[in-house]
Amino acid sequence: AGAIAFRDVHFAYDPARPILKGVSFEVPAGKTVAIVGPSGAGKSTLSRLLYRFYDVQQGSVTIDGQDVREVTQKSLRSAIGMVPQDTVLFNDTIGYNIRYGRPAATEEEVRAAADIAQISGFIDHLPGGFKAMVGERGLKLSGGEKQRVAIARTILKSPPILILDEATSALDTRTEQEIQTALDLVSKNRTTLVIAHRLSTVVGADEIIVLKDGLIAERGTHADLMRQT
Numbered sequence: 001a002g003a004i005a006f007r008d009v010h011f012a013y014d015p016a017r018p019i020l021k022g023v024s025f026e027v028p029a030g031k032t033v034a035i036v037g038p039s040g041a042g043k044s045t046l047s048r049l050l051y052r053f054y055d056v057q058q059g060s061v062t063i064d065g066q067d068v069r070e071v072t073q074k075s076l077r078s079a080i081g082m083v084p085q086d087t088v089l090f091n092d093t094i095g096y097n098i099r100y101g102r103p104a105a106t107e108e109e110v111r112a113a114a115d116i117a118q119i120s121g122f123i124d125h126l127p128g129g130f131k132a133m134v135g136e137r138g139l140k141l142s143g144g145e146k147q148r149v150a151i152a153r154t155i156l157k158s159p160p161i162l163i164l165d166e167a168t169s170a171l172d173t174r175t176e177q178e179i180q181t182a183l184d185l186v187s188k189n190r191t192t193l194v195i196a197h198r199l200s201t202v203v204g205a206d207e208i209i210v211l212k213d214g215l216i217a218e219r220g221t222h223a224d225l226m227r228q229t
């Protein structure tokens with residue numbers, strides 16, 4: 001479940017400056033499609049249209065054939081999980097941060113998610129970095145550790161659709177590789193839309209879409225795109 005289709009999608013925040021000028025692609029259920037392109041190309045806008053932060057002005061976005069405009073906000077939110085570029089944590093334990101939005105989750109479920117994301121050693125700690133939290137349980141998490149919290153949250157939520165919005169772009173190369181391995185694990189068997197700024201980070205995607213000037217400039221597997229350039 002969770003097949004996504006963008007069909008002839010047009011969108012502008014400002015009518016005088018179109019951002020998407022007729023973009024069509026599909027993410028088959030369980031597959032991974034990466035969107036790459038220069039900053040400002042409209043990559044994050046695509047994810048906002050899927051999540052219905054904004055509505056398309058022409059064309060359609062569908063999930064399993066149903067227009068997202070006909071899906072309730074509640075079911076959209078439960079169907080889609082998101083790992084952003086920078087995870088902002090609440091000033092409470094890592095366990096609380098993982099559980100956030102899922103009050104019914106048991107301790108065991110939170111711990112299991114933390115284990116898979118390899119952050120379980122921190123579960124009772126406070127994220128630190130907050131003035132009031134210089135106590136003994138407070139610690140300052142690295143960027144990679146914060147992404148592990150976001151990944152644990154997504155594992156707990158277990159949505160059929162996943163958006164990874166430059167989820168490793170704020171990390172150094174070695175941490176990026178570790179987090180990429182964790183992300184590959186969560187995106188397995190989920191319909192995944194990856195937003196990336198470099199081709200080299202999306203080698204494993206089933207399809208890569210290169211967005212330029214509001215249109216798809218190139219598309220194919222990583223091998224296809226490497227052959228062309």
Ligand code: ADP
Pocket residue numbers: 013014019037038039040041042043044045046
């Ligand atoms: P990308 O993710 O490819 O960097 P975005 O989708 O974030 O690009 O943004 C595409 C363009 O739309 C950019 O020029 C950006 O400045 C503009 N933009 C993004 N969000 C808004 C907004 N809320 N209001 C007006 N313009 C926006």
Ligand code: ADP
Pocket residue numbers: 047048051077078080081082100101157163
């Ligand atoms: P929850 O189920 O707890 O709402 P989500 O994974 O749906 O968790 O979203 C986490 C946060 O990321 C929310 O605050 C949501 O508004 C934001 N978010 C989710 N999807 C997108 C998206 N496509 N673009 C921008 N922000 C998003």
